[in-house]
Amino acid sequence: MQETLYSRFAPKMYAVCLRYCGSTDDAQDLLQDGFVKVFNNLEKYRGDGSFEGWIRRIFVNTSIEHFRRKVKLATVSEAQENTIEDKEWNALDSIAEKDIIKIVQQLSPGYRQVFNMYVIEGYSHKEISEILGISEGTSKSQLARAKVILKKMIETNLLQQ
Amino acid sequence: MSDNWQNRIFNHEETPPNNAWENIAKQLDAMEEKKSSVIQTEVPSVVEQKKSKIIYWRMAAAACITAIIATTIIWMNIDNKNAPGNTHVAKVPVSTEPKVDNQIANINANNKATESVATVSKKEIFTNNKKTIDQTDSNEKLEYAKTDVVKSLATNPALNKKEKLVGTGGDVINDISLMNSPNSYVSFIGPNGQEVKVSSKFSNLVGYMDGKDPEAEENLDKIVSESNFWRGKFKKWRNKMINTNIAPSPSNFLDIVELSKLLNEQ
Numbered sequence: 001m002q003e004t005l006y007s008r009f010a011p012k013m014y015a016v017c018l019r020y021c022g023s024t025d026d027a028q029d030l031l032q033d034g035f036v037k038v039f040n041n042l043e044k045y046r047g048d049g050s051f052e053g054w055i056r057r058i059f060v061n062t063s064i065e066h067f068r069r070k071v072k073l074a075t076v077s078e079a080q081e082n083t084i085e086d087k088e089w090n091a092l093d094s095i096a097e098k099d100i101i102k103i104v105q106q107l108s109p110g111y112r113q114v115f116n117m118y119v120i121e122g123y124s125h126k127e128i129s130e131i132l133g134i135s136e137g138t139s140k141s142q143l144a145r146a147k148v149i150l151k152k153m154i155e156t157n158l159l160q161q
Numbered sequence: 162m163s164d165n166w167q168n169r170i171f172n173h174e175e176t177p178p179n180n181a182w183e184n185i186a187k188q189l190d191a192m193e194e195k196k197s198s199v200i201q202t203e204v205p206s207v208v209e210q211k212k213s214k215i216i217y218w219r220m221a222a223a224a225c226i227t228a229i230i231a232t233t234i235i236w237m238n239i240d241n242k243n244a245p246g247n248t249h250v251a252k253v254p255v256s257t258e259p260k261v262d263n264q265i266a267n268i269n270a271n272n273k274a275t276e277s278v279a280t281v282s283k284k285e286i287f288t289n290n291k292k293t294i295d296q297t298d299s300n301e302k303l304e305y306a307k308t309d310v311v312k313s314l315a316t317n318p319a320l321n322k323k324e325k326l327v328g329t330g331g332d333v334i335n336d337i338s339l340m341n342s343p344n345s346y347v348s349f350i351g352p353n354g355q356e357v358k359v360s361s362k363f364s365n366l367v368g369y370m371d372g373k374d375p376e377a378e379e380n381l382d383k384i385v386s387e388s389n390f391w392r393g394k395f396k397k398w399r400n401k402m403i404n405t406n407i408a409p410s411p412s413n414f415l416d417i418v419e420l421s422k423l424l425n426e427q
Contacts, residue, residue, distance in 0.1 A: 002189065006182055011174035018175055028178055035185045036192070092166040097173040100166065120170050 002039055009052065010035070013059050018101050019116050020063035022109065030066055034059040060121060064131060067109045091154050103153045111146035118143050398424055 013034060017027035037058050045054050092100055104112060113132065117123040118139070123131070128139040349357045405423055 003182065003186075006185065010177045010181065012172070014177040014181075015170075015173040015175040019170070024178075028181055028184075031177055031181055032185050032188065036188050039189060040192070095166070097169050098175075100170055101173070101175075120167060 005038070006035060009055055012052070013055065015097075015101070016056060016059050017063065019104055019120065020060070020067070020112060022105055022112075026066075030059070030063055033066070034062045037062055056121075060117070061131075064113065067113065068132075095154070095157065099157065103150065103157060106153060107146055107149060110142055111149065114139055114142040115146040115150070 010031065014027065014031050017030040017034070018024065021027040021030055034055075038055055041058070045051065095103075104115065107115060114128060117128050117131070118125065125136045125139040125143075128134075129136045132139070134142075346358050346360060347363075349359065351357050401423055402420070405420075
């Protein structure tokens with residue numbers, strides 16, 4: 001049963017791991033830790049939401065725990081927020097998923113965490129601040145910085161193409 | 162911000178490395194082994210703890226029961242000693258009833274014996290005398306023959322036996338004087354015609370069993386008077402009574418109690 005579960009959810013969860021990690025080695029470690037947690041806590045799944053959502057949450061939390069010590073988030077002034085326009089985000093539509101993941105992986109761990117949680121997973125800044133143990137302002141500033149860096153990366157990537 | 166690329170990234174799937182599942186399986190197996198070993202080491206300790214608890218409670222229960230029984234016995238003993246009706250009952254060992262026990266034992270022994278009656282009876286008398294000594298030494302162990310026992314002795318079926326034990330001359334020997342004649346034997350013919358040789362001391366007992374001798378009391382008196390034990394006992398009591406100032410009278414209950422106490426002194 002465990003192997004069936006693994007083969008069913010491993011590709012999606014590995015993609016999650018890759019987004020949160022800077023390297024494939026870290027992603028593999030994270031995948032292993034995440035599935036071990038899933039199998040050890042299967043009886044705790046109460047059927048409230050989707051099973052995939054429950055597993056994804058475990059993987060996100062595992063990745064957060066994994067990098068909590070490494071990441072030191074600096075507070076940035078709120079003026080730096082939302083400096084990337086929507087049209088620049090739209091440029092990502094033309095980029096393949098693998099390339100987007102590669103771009104995200106180049107972010108520093110702090111930016112990557114907040115970016116993934118806010119933009120991809122859909123957490124609010126309040127939730128991110130509670131999960132990461134930071135203030136909401138820090139979460140916002142991290143996201144703003146991540147966006148700036150991503151903008152540059154996207155431009156570079158598009159130029160290379 | 163476009164949701165398109167976000168959804169694509171959210172649902173994106175990436176094939177994990179081939180050895181990923183093997184590593185996960187290994188880790189799970191290792192954890193399973195660790196868990197089972199922990200359970201194996203913990204289970205006996207839990208069982209031992211339960212056992213020790215059970216033993217502790219059993220010991221406590223046993224101690225409580227013992228204490229209750231001991232307390233009850235002590236209370237009952239105290240009550241018995243304090244009871245006014247029991248005071249002089251335990252202090253009247255001056256009785257010939259133990260002697261009656263000897264007689265019963267002897268008669269029974271004679272009824273059963275076909276050979277070596279003398280030896281057996283001597284042993285019986287000796288052991289019964291010894292018993293009597295033990296009984297009189299300890300007031301707690303005294304047992305007295307009851308009236309109904311004596312009565313049943315008088316109506317012993319042996320007295321009405323059809324086939325009598327008779328002497329070789331055809332008569333039942335009933336001479337009390339023969340009782341203490343040393344080294345003399347009396348021969349009897351038993352109910353089945355067999356000849357039985359017994360000490361002359363038991364001749365009158367045999368006669369008594371055959372119903373020829375109605376003077377049972379005489380026999381008893383004879384045995385009692387010849388008993389060294391009772392002779393010594395009477396002598397002791399006599400000396401005590403001589404050397405005491407108490408002059409008991411039948412009308413004075415306290416005098417009788419005092420006399421009883423005196424006789425019971427060790």
